[in-house]
Amino acid sequence: MRVKFMLNGKQTIVDAPADRRVVDLLREDFGLIGVKECCGAGECGACTILVNGTSRLSCLMLAAQLEGVEVTTIEGVAPEGSFAIVQQAFIDCGAVQCGFCTPGMVLAVLDLLQRNPQPSSEEIREGLSGNLCRCTGYQKIVEAVQVAAALLKGRRA
């Protein structure tokens, strides 16, 4: 079927089987390798993308569901805004180890901070509990989110 959607800010039309998984479409057809796959069953969050600004799991979505929506992958997030600050906080706080969870985690953080700009430590942990990380023990990720939230608050003020 023909699916028309916005991909990283560009109007996109693809001809794809309606049941093609979005994670495959993005990785294999568009080369967006920042969309990781780890469990293929919606348990780990590595394949997180933003759909109309909200975090979604691309391994659980099918091509037909893309019709008319706005998809943002790690490659397409506007560098201005909170993205650069969250990325820099991840780097500075040492929140990146093997990095395989990182793109999905960063997108989940953007979604979280949009919904809750000043999350408590518990809210951060709850907000990221759908994204597994096997390397860090999460502590430095939580710290990075706190640092990013503080910087963003300063910028708004």
Add this chain to the structure above:
Amino acid sequence: MCQSSRPLTSAPSVIGQSAPRADALTKVTGEERYATDYYPENHLWAGIKRAAYPHARITSIDISQAKGMVGVVAVLTSKDVQGSNRLGIFEKDQPILADGIVRHYGEAVALVTAETKEILKQALAAIVVEYEPLAAVFDPQAAMSKESVILHPGRADGNVLLSDEISCGRGVEALADCEFTAEVSIEVNWQDHAFLETEAGVAWLEADGTIAMIASTQTPFRDRLELAEALKIPPTKFRVMAPYLGGAFGGKDGITVQGFLALAALHAGGRAVKMWYEREEHFLAGTKRHPAIMKYKLGCDQQGMLQALDCSILMDTGAYSAMGGEVLELAMEHAGGPYCIPNTRIKGAVVYTNNPIASAFRGFGVPQVAAGIEQAVDELAKTAGFDLLQFRLKNAVRRGSVTPTGVLLTQTVGLSECLKKVADHRLWRERELWQNSAPAFKRRGVGLAACYHAVGFGPVIPDYANAKLELAADGHIRVFAGVSDMGQGNAATYMQIVGHILFQGYDNMEIVLPDTACTLPSCSSSASRTTFTYGNAITGAADILKERILARALLLFSFQLLEQLNVQDLVLLPGRIVHQPSGREVPLQLIAGFMDESERIATYSYTCPVNKQVLPTGKKLRHHGYPHRVFSYAVQLVRLQVDTLTGEIEVCDLLNCIEAGSVLNPQVFEQQIQGGAAQGIGYALFEDFALKEGKIRTNDFSTYILPTAMDIPNMETVVVPLAEDDGPYGMKGAGEISIDGILSAIANGVAAIIGTRITQGTLTGEKILLALRQAGKEAVR
């Protein structure tokens, strides 16, 4: 072409200072390419037909239908393997594709390459394999009995892969003289690595017949040797490239998909092939942490000095040996804990069963035995009436001590300092106050464990690294990493070391990741030796390059200043060299232009010193690593809260007090310590791996539960930075030590709360609730 990437701009990093990892930028933007992210042009997909029985004879494999399908390129079986078809390091017992017998569920039987993933799936389903089921053994104790079915006939010891006994002093007799004794029997569970990037790679044939592959591997150089024998192709005809790994933790120490990839590439008509396990296939085919059955009897005198230990360890290595022998060695060597116990007997065996394959996993046998000895130590201290921490301090090994396995500790030992720091820490000092302030229907407890972890491969297998460093023609520094970075950040640390010696920032440096075509042969990313060994090698290479750069600069300055100059007058600065007396500068690029390629590239080979002791017992363990020379130390403390209504357990606080030598990059060090401890929490409480007759019942993340951000507390890491002479800048390995004591600390905390010990497997809420019930403490307010 070697792949290289230039990282973020940064000021020159200094040893001892926290510096952001050079790889963080490309990972946080999603640009970094892992083995899974390569999709060569016109590539095929490769996949595996797997066994449906835990132990069976293959009577026929009908590939005709699969072979005839449109879009199928090749269907291969063991008949297509030209070499020994056997993988392994010490025991080469594992076929790439089963030839006659399958010995575990999911063993590889046939390999298919196809145009698309969909066709691949259909073709795999169309292969018809007929089996004659054989008797199977799933219990390691039963596997040792004379009646058991034998997995690998022809071996002298039946199903016993390796067994030995270490004995010191008067051995087990001394227990009779002890004033106090304690006994514990502990069974610890399997654990899956659950790295996020499942096993993956791509391979293709190059024009000269070389099989090139990009694989997620901890062992690019050793992989060539393993593949060469199995496929009867010279090792130099393989080129293995290892990009950054999406986690490994030991689970990619050796061949995973590489044998399949090579075989597929040989039959792909020149096209590239790609393989990438799905999560369920990872559970089925990947290795695990060895489960262990342990019996401990420990005794001390009236003063609380440990006198005697009798213990036995039985490990299940599953269908193939993998690193079973080496894991048993490390378990036995650490079985008595970091204590002075003059009289010991330590018996160990690792056996084959028709279970999944167990092999290397961060900790490598030590978390298992720590769960044995540390629970025995707690029980004995309680029985003898000593404070749990002071009892450990009283018996702690020091530099010059002999361990319970007879190992003389010639290198740095920081255990006493760690214990003293924990003794002074508020989490220990305020433990009673905290325990007594539990809310209604909650009970609180504190658990403690002390442990140590050997660095490197031991006395027989050379623990070497060959570093290479280049001053590129354009003046920047190229650091070649011969050892994989599975996520621990060692590649960035090599840049930090080089940057420190040559005073260059990341903006003037690039890293070249392992590639057997251009980095130099180095041992694996494993055994708490990755930065320890390669760090020594890269330090040597950087010193040589620095000397050459300055020597050549001296000639230039001499010409400019028309006098004889002294090399001591020159200093390296970022991107340039300064002659201090005159203030004149020349850029590195100019110096590079005055050097031949052979001068611009410095190499340095380093092999770790070893323990030369000749020990009277445990002779069979020697070539598996016994005895070691350098050890890291830790004391770990947890504060736990149990819900008496549900059995739910929460780790509220966690303290890691670590002595792993000097710390090169505190942030990267903390990453290792926190990450290892978090995996320890998963091992202790969540990852309840379950098997039924050799079949894995927990084969996805909805049944095999990994800790989330809500399950891991904020941890505190306290460092005791003793300088170790063997290590680069005084460091020791820190990759494994923090997983070692967590299960035992949690088990000790749970026992403190309930009053009895849960002695089997993962400490799940169900087991805790049952134990509370049996102790009459269920639903206690």
